Amino acid sequence: MTSPSILYRGGVLHCPADPRATALLVRDGRIAWLGVDAEAPAADRVVDLAGALVTPAFVDAHVHATDTGLALAGLDLSGVGSAGQLLDAVSVFAAGLPGDAVVLGHGWDESGWDDPRLPDAVALGRAAGGRRVYLSQASIHSALVSAALLAACPEVVSAAGFDASGWLRRDAHHVVRAAAFGSVTRAQRVAAQRRALAHAASLGIAAVHECGGPEISDEEDFTGLLAVSGRGVPEVYGYWGELLGAARALELGAVGAGGDLFADGALGSRTAHVSAAYLDGEPGACGHGYVTVEQVRDHLLDCVAHGVQGGFHAIGDAAIGTVLAGFAGAAERVGVERLRAGRHRVEHAELMGRRSIAGFVEFGIVASMQPAFDRLWGGAGRMYEARLGLSRSLESNPMGAMHSVGVALAFGSDSPVTPLDPWGSVRAAAAHHNPVQRMSVRAAFAAHTRGGWRAVQLDNEGVLALGAPATFAVWDTPAGVDRGLPVLQAEDPELRGADDPTPLPVCRATVLRGDVIYEEGVS
Known part of the structure; x- marks a missing residue:
């Protein structure tokens, strides 16, 4: 059945193939015409863009939808600056809950506090009126x-990572996390997923890559999210992070056996596997590697055998080294070209030297990265410097260097780790803290749009072009437009960076394959 055609006219289009274009026609979910208003064909319906900017919609290449939705409605601790403020926030939030409820909160980051000491388990319970409390660190x-x-x-x-103070890592963290989230009902989880996807649509995001797995979410949670993909909300492309789990990933409807398949932990928790010891941790502590070279190799071979994309979460340089050695081992078995054809992924890739970057090029690895990590934790006086020292911290998140040699990039948020x-x-x-690692706005935009589609092997998506899917977003651009993209940075270079005052675009509408999944003012 043919759907009514819609003409969007009177705008500014991000359309490199036709920079003059001010209008586009949508028919049957695709772009049927592009051009200037004066030459526009007739349509069943006309939408006046009133000068708004139209761009390809965004793809967020790494999210946790249920956690994001729960965080949006839960206790946000990202703004607390001390143990006292954290306890006060818990006390206020808990006061509105039943006595048997579990207090779920997220986002605290002691690395930015003047006094990084944390409250212990007893103080936390006292603030919550005796309730069970689970507060995840930003990572x-x-x-x-x-x-x-x-x-x-x-x-x-008896689990690894246990500490009687109540700050838990590794296996101990997984134990308490499972118990805390076991209190969330299935209906609450579904509502949280819907909340997260609706919020994504309101930001011009038309697709997300959900990173699930046995240590992240249960199978029902994962398949339930995939079931609502694209039904009035952004599309969801799922990755199931289970070692040697290619067959299971396919059974669950995932596009890949990877995502948060952990090769290590995180820098914020000092569990990322690094080659030189943390400066602010236990003497000689280098974090933890969770997989061996042989396990990486065998997982990739399993993925090749099943014709499915594979991948790993790897942050520290030692973990990335392990993963790349595993890629080399797999290439010895099946050949480099067959391995490259799988377009396998590494999530985060935060500490990378030239040799590791060369490995990404050799094996055709997609780097799923989060620029907000540098914005929040990079530079002098922030978490990366505290953990690694300034010189090593400036080598982190080398997206500019990777882009310059042709590594495929897909940008995302890791929400709720960052919003x-x-x-x-x-x-x-x-505006990377290290000028060497900066990208152009145009290249970064491509990584957050077309790069996300290419990461799930949909190479013809993420552009405004004749015959392409009609997936785009409409923007108010308070700082103006420059060559088809919004102005995002202050004219004065001294004002650029993490605190740049330039107002960001505001989404007016998000369209997915011709269907409006978000419209400003319409709930």
């Missing part, structure tokens, strides 16, 4: 928990 690789939650998980004391904020991410990539 989601560790958490503060209350004495009541520890008591509810007696097995946690869904696509234009903020584009600006962060253009």
Whole structure:
């Protein structure tokens, strides 16, 4: 059945093939015509863009939808600056909950506090009126928990990463996380997913890559999210992070056996596997590697055998080295070209030297990266410097160097680790704390749009072109437009960076394959 045609006219289009274009015609989910208003064909319906900018919609290449939705409605701790403020926030939030509820919060980051000392499990429980409390650190690789939650998980004391203070990492963190989130009902999870996807659509995001797995979300959570993909919300492309789990990933409807398949932890929790010890951790501590070279190799071979994309979460340089050695081992078995054809991924890729970047080029690895990591934690006086030292911190998140040698990039947020904020991410990539690693706004925008589609092997998406899917976003651009893209940075170079005052675009509408999934003012 043919759907009514819609003409969007009177705008500014990001259309490199026709820079003069001010209008486009949508028919049956595709762009049927592009050009200037005066030459526009007749249509069943006309939408006046009133000078708004139209661009390809964004793709967020790494999200956790359920966690994002719960964080949007839960206790946001990203703004607290001390242990006292954290306890006050818990006390206020818990006061509105039933006595048997679990207090779920997210986002604290002690690396930016004047006094980085954290409250212990007893103090946390006291603030929450005796309730069970689970507060994930910004990285989601560790958490503060209350004495009541520890008591509810007696097995946690023998798990790796346990600390009686209540700041738990590694296996101990997984134990308490499972217990805390076990209190969330299925209906609440579904509502959280819907909330997260609707929020993404309101930001001009038309597709997300969900990174699930046995240590992240249960199978019902994962398949339930995939079931609503594109039904009035952004499309969802799922990755299931289970070692040697290619067959299972396919059974669950995933596009890949990767995503958060952990080769290591996170820098914020000092669990990322690094080659030189953390400066602010236990003497000699280098984090933790969770897979061997042989396991990486065998997982990739499993993916090749099943014809499915594979990948790993790898942050520290030692973990990335392990992953690349595994790629080399797999290439010895099946050949480099067959391995490259899988377009396998590495998530985060935060600490990379030239040799590692060369490995990404050799094996055709897609780097799924988060520019907001540098914006929040890079540069002098921030978390990366505290953990690694300034010189090593400036080598982190080398997206500019990777882009310059042809590494395929796909940008995202890792939400709720950092907020869904696509234009903020584009600006962060253009204003990297290390000038050597900066990208042009145009290149960063491509990584956050077309790069996300290419990462799921949909190479013809993410452009405004004749015959392409009608997937785009409409923007108010308070700072103006420059050559088909919004102005994101201050004219004065001294004002550019993490605190750039230039107002970011505001989404007016998001269209996915011709269907409006978000419209300003319409709930």
